[in-house]
Amino acid sequence: MTTASDSATVEDTVENDEEHEHISDWGYVKVALLLAVITALEVFTYFESVVDWGKALVPALLVMMVIKFGVVVAYFMHLKFDSQVFTRVFVAGLLFAIGVYLAMIMAFGFHPWEIFQE
Amino acid sequence: MEHGDEHHRSTPLSHEKLAMWAFLGSECLLFGGLISTYMLYKNKLPEGTAISPGELFDIPFTSVTTFVLLMSSLTMVLSVSSITRGDLRRNRVWLLTTALLGAVFIGGQVYEFTAFYNEGAGFTTNLWSSAFFTLTGFHGVHVSIGIVMLMSLFIGNLTGRITKASAEKVEIIGLYWHFVDIVWIVIFTIVYLFPQ
Numbered sequence: 191m192t193t194a195s196d197s198a199t200v201e202d203t204v205e206n207d208e209e210h211e212h213i214s215d216w217g218y219v220k221v222a223l224l225l226a227v228i229t230a231l232e233v234f235t236y237f238e239s240v241v242d243w244g245k246a247l248v249p250a251l252l253v254m255m256v257i258k259f260g261v262v263v264a265y266f267m268h269l270k271f272d273s274q275v276f277t278r279v280f281v282a283g284l285l286f287a288i289g290v291y292l293a294m295i296m297a298f299g300f301h302p303w304e305i306f307q308e
Numbered sequence: 309m310e311h312g313d314e315h316h317r318s319t320p321l322s323h324e325k326l327a328m329w330a331f332l333g334s335e336c337l338l339f340g341g342l343i344s345t346y347m348l349y350k351n352k353l354p355e356g357t358a359i360s361p362g363e364l365f366d367i368p369f370t371s372v373t374t375f376v377l378l379m380s381s382l383t384m385v386l387s388v389s390s391i392t393r394g395d396l397r398r399n400r401v402w403l404l405t406t407a408l409l410g411a412v413f414i415g416g417q418v419y420e421f422t423a424f425y426n427e428g429a430g431f432t433t434n435l436w437s438s439a440f441f442t443l444t445g446f447h448g449v450h451v452s453i454g455i456v457m458l459m460s461l462f463i464g465n466l467t468g469r470i471t472k473a474s475a476e477k478v479e480i481i482g483l484y485w486h487f488v489d490i491v492w493i494v495i496f497t498i499v500y501l502f503p504q
Binding site for chain 1: 320325330336374375382479482483490493497502
């Protein structure tokens with residue numbers, strides 16, 4: 191006999207299978223091209239003789255890093271299409287790590303905002 | 309995962325995938341510790357240190373290895389896509405390509421470590437070099453473990469143990485591989501590109 195929860199399980203699986211098909215191989219190539227362009231921009235910042243980023247350098251690098259991180263997690267790791275539970279489990283670990291180690295480095299006298307003044 | 313198994317689960321989620329995500333969440337703590345230790349020690353060079361990190365780093369070279377690792381994430385996701393469709397031949401090609409790109413990255417890291425050592429920056433030279441080698445070395449070990457897992461999938465595919473029914477195994481190892489890539493995204497920015 192099929193119960194309501196069994197039906198939900200099967201429906202969820204079918205839904206997940208359909209969701210996985212939302213991005214094609216060509217879509218993955220386009221995501222990789224975006225990542226390659228952002229990486230090229232990051233490397234470009236290294237050559238100060240071309241453009242002097244000044245105080246915008248570190249924030250710009252951080253923004254590009256976060257975008258690349260998010261794109262890989264969302265599309266290549268399928269978090270955008272998968273169950274929210276996976277997102278919560280991973281983000282919980284990530285936020286916990288960020289909180290613990292920000293507190294740790296500040297306890298050792300390193301102030302994170304100093305990196306913006308370098 | 310076969311649909312028959314789904315009926316015996318207490319939740320509709322894949323337990324194996326959930327376990328991998330929990331493991332990756334805990335890995336954030338490991339790499340968070342190593343990255344923050346590096347940040348604490350990166351400016352603590354002893355007086356009279358002959359070579360600074362800025363002089364040691366070869367950014368164009370590291371950019372190429374970074375690009376190689378980034379592209380290995382593309383080949384990994386293509387291998388997951390092909391096994392989901394049941395295309396075993398393409399799955400073999402993409403798995404092998406991913407492992408080879410990973411090996412190129414590791415080769416680059418060995419070259420970089422050797423160059424640093426020859427310049428006088430060994431593991432125990434100073435706090436900066438210890439933190440640098442520990443962080444990047446741990447990442448290199450993770451990539452190496454990933455290559456072993458990819459090759460085991462490749463051999464499994466050749467011997468008929470990896471089929472469309474085991475697509476989730478490929479996806480789970482793919483999650484590990486992509487995690488190794490996102491950790492390098494952070495390391496490349498903080499260690500190599502931040503002003504020294």
